[in-house]
Amino acid sequence: MSTLIILLVIVGVIVLLVLWVVGMYNGLARARLRVQEAWSAIDIQLRRRASLIPNLVETVKGYAAHEREVLENVTRARAMLETAHGAREAAQADNALTQALRSLFAVVENYPDLKANQNFLELQRELTDTEDKIAYARQFYNANVQRYNEKIVTVPSSFVAALFRFQPAEFYEAEEEARQEVRVSFSAT
């Protein structure tokens, strides 16, 4: 009789423990899913930005073909972005692209005809828009990463995270200079 009670108590404790682990696991999995969803918002904008580049390069070539170095830098940065894996690499590639575009637009100042080209203006507008959108997508993504990573390192969810090998997610870091640029362009456009 008493062994039965002890057995029941043990079974009860095990059931509670399993339920607790399941709950913790679901919480972690949900947080990881949110990170992935937030990442796809960045990814969409990065792709959109990359897809604008060939057209931009072609348009600029029509007016300033001999600015080869600047154009090559842009094309290279775009290729880097296309092959980037993970948040950190993508952020580096995107920052490189931002730098390359900045020098391109600086050079364009010397070509008034190009600056007045409708196609060019349209592309410039789209690029500014994607840049702003990437900044906002980054804000949302990093907030989700922060919450997920917090769960992985704080007790008690850290036990379950370790048990099921949940890996911390990478932040999407905008370099300080690029971030400043985005802020300025908010008030300038």
Add this chain to the structure above:
Amino acid sequence: MDAAAPGSILIYDQIAKNKRETWALFAGFVLLLGGLVGAFVYAFQAPPVVFIGAMTGLALYALFTYLAADRVILAVSGAREVTKEEEWEYVRRVENLCIGAGLPMPRTWVLEDTAPNAFATGRDPQHAHVVVTRGLLQKLTPAELEAVLAHEISHIANYDIRVMTVAAVLVGVVALAADVALRWTFAGSGRRRSNRDRNAGPAQAVLLALAVLAAILAPLVAQILKFAISRRREFLADASGALLCRNPYALASALEKIAADPEPLEAANKATAHLYIVNPLKGHESFLNNLFSTHPPIDERIRILRSM
């Protein structure tokens, strides 16, 4: 830096609270109007079927309000839906902020009025609308516009729009119903004098007085309810809007500009005033209006934003 996320515990609390308050509003609405109808049915000794019919109507109306109040408000305001091609700067900023808040894209509207102002309406983030006036698009800098839109997106994110929209339509109808009831009482008292003289008693006079009192108090109670729900909300939306666009100063200067603008907003009325970012009913600065103001003092909002 990114600690206060749109999906944090705080906002979940706020959403749950707003959903509860919407139900409380519906309950208050049915009790208020049900009580009003009940008092009149009793005072005029109408058959109970009138009461049952009226209550069924109320329930149906509440359901209609939940599903269509946003469309009623948009229709009353006279706003026009715009696409990104038509209003690039405005719509793309709404897109940006929604990406930042992780929300679906709301529908975007413009109200052709030179007075700068804005509001959001809808049921939830999946059924949401942002409305700005032409004056807002013309008179604010891009950063200020973005800050105002961030304030409106925050109203959407935490379900303020649900409570405020339902309140606008329900309170509007309570005022209307009480008005009709009062007219009916005074018109009816002439017509039915002979009828009532026959079996008039002091009890019935008291009942009638109570019914009239109910008709007078109902819209007042409804108004107070509305003020109670909207004042605190503006501070909250200011704070989370500033957090979303990372620019409290732009929001402060936008509020300053909107409040200082002398033009009245023609489309606004007492029922919808509380939806707007800044109270659109101007030029009535009196003790009573301040007491019943749907908006917290603009100076205080600006001061808080500047200190962030």
